Amino acid sequence: MPPANTLPAWAELQTHRENVGKNFVLKEAFASDKDRFEKFSRTFSSAGVSADIIFDFSKNFLTGETLDLLLKLAQQAGVERKRDAMFAGEKINFTEKRAVLHTALRNVGGWEMKVDGKDVMNCSRGVNDVLKHMKEFSDQVRSGEWKGFSGKKLNTIVNIGIGGSDLGPVMVTEALRYYGANDMTLHFVSNIDGTHMAEALKHSNPDTTLFLVASKTFTTAETCTNANTAKHWFLEKTGGKGDIAKHFVALSTNEAEVTKFGIDSRNMFGFESWVGGRYSVWSAIGLSVVIYIGFDNFHKFLSGAHAMDKHFREAPLKHNIPIIGGLLSVWYSDFFQAQTHLVAPFDQYLHRFPAYLQQLSMESNGKSISSDGSSVKYTTGPILFGEPCTNAQHSFFQLVHQGTKLIPTDFILSAKSHNPISGNQHQKMLASNYFAQAEALMVGKTDDQVKAEGTPDDLTPHKRFLGNRPTTSILVGGTIGPAELGALIVYYEHLTFVEGAVWDVNSFDQWGVELGKVLAKKILKELDEPGDGEGHDNSTVGLIGVFKKYANS
Numbered sequence: 060m061p062p063a064n065t066l067p068a069w070a071e072l073q074t075h076r077e078n079v080g081k082n083f084v085l086k087e088a089f090a091s092d093k094d095r096f097e098k099f100s101r102t103f104s105s106a107g108v109s110a111d112i113i114f115d116f117s118k119n120f121l122t123g124e125t126l127d128l129l130l131k132l133a134q135q136a137g138v139e140r141k142r143d144a145m146f147a148g149e150k151i152n153f154t155e156k157r158a159v160l161h162t163a164l165r166n167v168g169g170w171e172m173k174v175d176g177k178d179v180m181n182c183s184r185g186v187n188d189v190l191k192h193m194k195e196f197s198d199q200v201r202s203g204e205w206k207g208f209s210g211k212k213l214n215t216i217v218n219i220g221i222g223g224s225d226l227g228p229v230m231v232t233e234a235l236r237y238y239g240a241n242d243m244t245l246h247f248v249s250n251i252d253g254t255h256m257a258e259a260l261k262h263s264n265p266d267t268t269l270f271l272v273a274s275k276t277f278t279t280a281e282t283c284t285n286a287n288t289a290k291h292w293f294l295e296k297t298g299g300k301g302d303i304a305k306h307f308v309a310l311s312t313n314e315a316e317v318t319k320f321g322i323d324s325r326n327m328f329g330f331e332s333w334v335g336g337r338y339s340v341w342s343a344i345g346l347s348v349v350i351y352i353g354f355d356n357f358h359k360f361l362s363g364a365h366a367m368d369k370h371f372r373e374a375p376l377k378h379n380i381p382i383i384g385g386l387l388s389v390w391y392s393d394f395f396q397a398q399t400h401l402v403a404p405f406d407q408y409l410h411r412f413p414a415y416l417q418q419l420s421m422e423s424n425g426k427s428i429s430s431d432g433s434s435v436k437y438t439t440g441p442i443l444f445g446e447p448c449t450n451a452q453h454s455f456f457q458l459v460h461q462g463t464k465l466i467p468t469d470f471i472l473s474a475k476s477h478n479p480i481s482g483n484q485h486q487k488m489l490a491s492n493y494f495a496q497a498e499a500l501m502v503g504k505t506d507d508q509v510k511a512e513g514t515p516d517d518l519t520p521h522k523r524f525l526g527n528r529p530t531t532s533i534l535v536g537g538t539i540g541p542a543e544l545g546a547l548i549v550y551y552e553h554l555t556f557v558e559g560a561v562w563d564v565n566s567f568d569q570w571g572v573e574l575g576k577v578l579a580k581k582i583l584k585e586l587d588e589p590g591d592g593e594g595h596d597n598s599t600v601g602l603i604g605v606f607k608k609y610a611n612s
């Protein structure tokens with residue numbers, strides 16, 4: 060594909076940015092068009108979700124012409140063709156020669172989905188078989204039919220995994236805590252820092268603990284080390300009487316390594332290499348979620364996700380919500396030099412959502428090489444960050460309101476709270492902040508307004524808000540249940556897809572995480588050898604020496 064910045068629509072967007080975008084004043088756009096909200100908001104409605112989800116794009120630097128030009132860019136960049144290739148199981152992960160078919164994992168609509176001519180839904184050990192196994196196993200654990208070695212019901216789940224084998228399950232179990240089993244304690248151990256495992260095991264009872272070793276490759280250093288530590292703890296605490304088969308299961312694609320670790324392959328929940336780690340919460344990697352919220356709720360989670368897949372696959376571009384979200388990100392990144400994307404959920408249950416999206420977005424599009432192997436000449440993946448509001452308002456929102464950077468921001472709110480305590484007062488205050496932040500970021504506060512409050516002249520500039528900061532408001536028209544959460548995640552998955560398709564990078568590999576791993580392996584050996592390491596720069600040698608001196612003193 061020709062580089063994105065050589066596509067005709069790119070040049071048109073550049074001219075449009077000079078003529079319109081640069082001088083675009085959001086509050087004036089609203090003043091001159093009373094239908095702006097209707098024009099630029101989209102409603103996601105589907106039988107797959109229990110509530111509509113409104114995506115209000117109207118507080119963005121967007122005119123009808125901008126949208127047309129962005130859609131033209133999407134067409135010229137082949138976004139639809141690439142999307143269809145993904146759903147068709149083509150090997151669009153071209154550096155690893157793999158299909159990208161996580162959409163099959165939530166294919167509750169019965170689409171035909173094939174890789175290399177094989178029906179991945181109905182083949183032996185395919186998607187439907189694994190789901191069935193997950194249902195049976197989770198029902199047994201939840202009901203107590205599955206017992207630990209001493210005959211007790213299991214009530215503690217320790218998921219051992221990192222990256223995609225951790226962030227999805229953590230985020231989703233937190234987001235759906237309202238639906239979670241009250242008699243179950245969940246721990247997610249990811250960090251190689253022994254503190255993480257030690258704290259999880261501190262109050263755990265080996266008789267009632269189930270370990271889920273989650274690793275696509277089953278070779279990740281942190282996970283293998285943590286899993287071995289857990290195994291030793293379990294065997295030691297049970298005086299060798301503990302039955303690994305009753306307390307350890309594996310969620311992986313690598314049967315050979317799973318068996319080598321000592322987990323019976325009957326206790327393995329598999330998936331295929333066409334599921335990327337950051338897209339794996341829908342697969343066997345989601346077993347902790349299923350055990351916690353029950354299979355029926357997990358099925359709703361898949362249904363909401365599938366509904367958004369269907370929308371992305373079938374809705375015309377102009378109404379296609381992830382397409383618009385992705386193109387807006389390109390618009391800000393490449394034509395306004397925005398470097399970031401802030402996602403702030405007004406929802407405490409979603410407190411790990413931004414962390415999850417960080418891997419999704421930055422591991423997917425933090426790339427600078429395009430499909431022909433050349434370096435891109437434009438900005439790609441934004442730095443995604445976020446925290447739940449209203450907390451974030453009292454920490455870094457100072458910079459969002461008055462700093463020097465343009466920070467396109469998404470706000471997320473549900474109309475109804477799962478916890479409408481104090482006569483729903485909390486929810487109303489939360490909602491009022493959700494509306495107020497988007498409005499404040501847009502309208503700002505002029506010097507005249509500041510002065511009219513009696514502010515002395517020397518303070519006026521400090522209290523000025525320039526405003527004109529773009530936001531997208533996402534409003535779930537009910538509570539955020541499993542289906543709505545599924546749809547929200549998939550909105551961001553496909554938004555990320557659209558960005559990567561325009562930028563012509565491979566959104567599905569992650570070579571950038573490798574170098575550090577290799578060096579750490581070499582240095583680990585050196586820490587046990589005499590000397591301060593071989594072939595390092597002077598700083599690294601110095602630091603290793605100091606570490607050894609203090610660590611061994």
Ligand SMILES: O=P(O)(O)OC[C@H]1O[C@@H](O)[C@@H](O)[C@@H](O)[C@@H]1O
Binds near residue numbers: 221277336
């Ligand atoms: O699930 P495993 O194979 O342990 O990988 C865990 C994580 O490792 C990282 O280095 C990345 O490759 C992530 O994409 C991946 O999710």
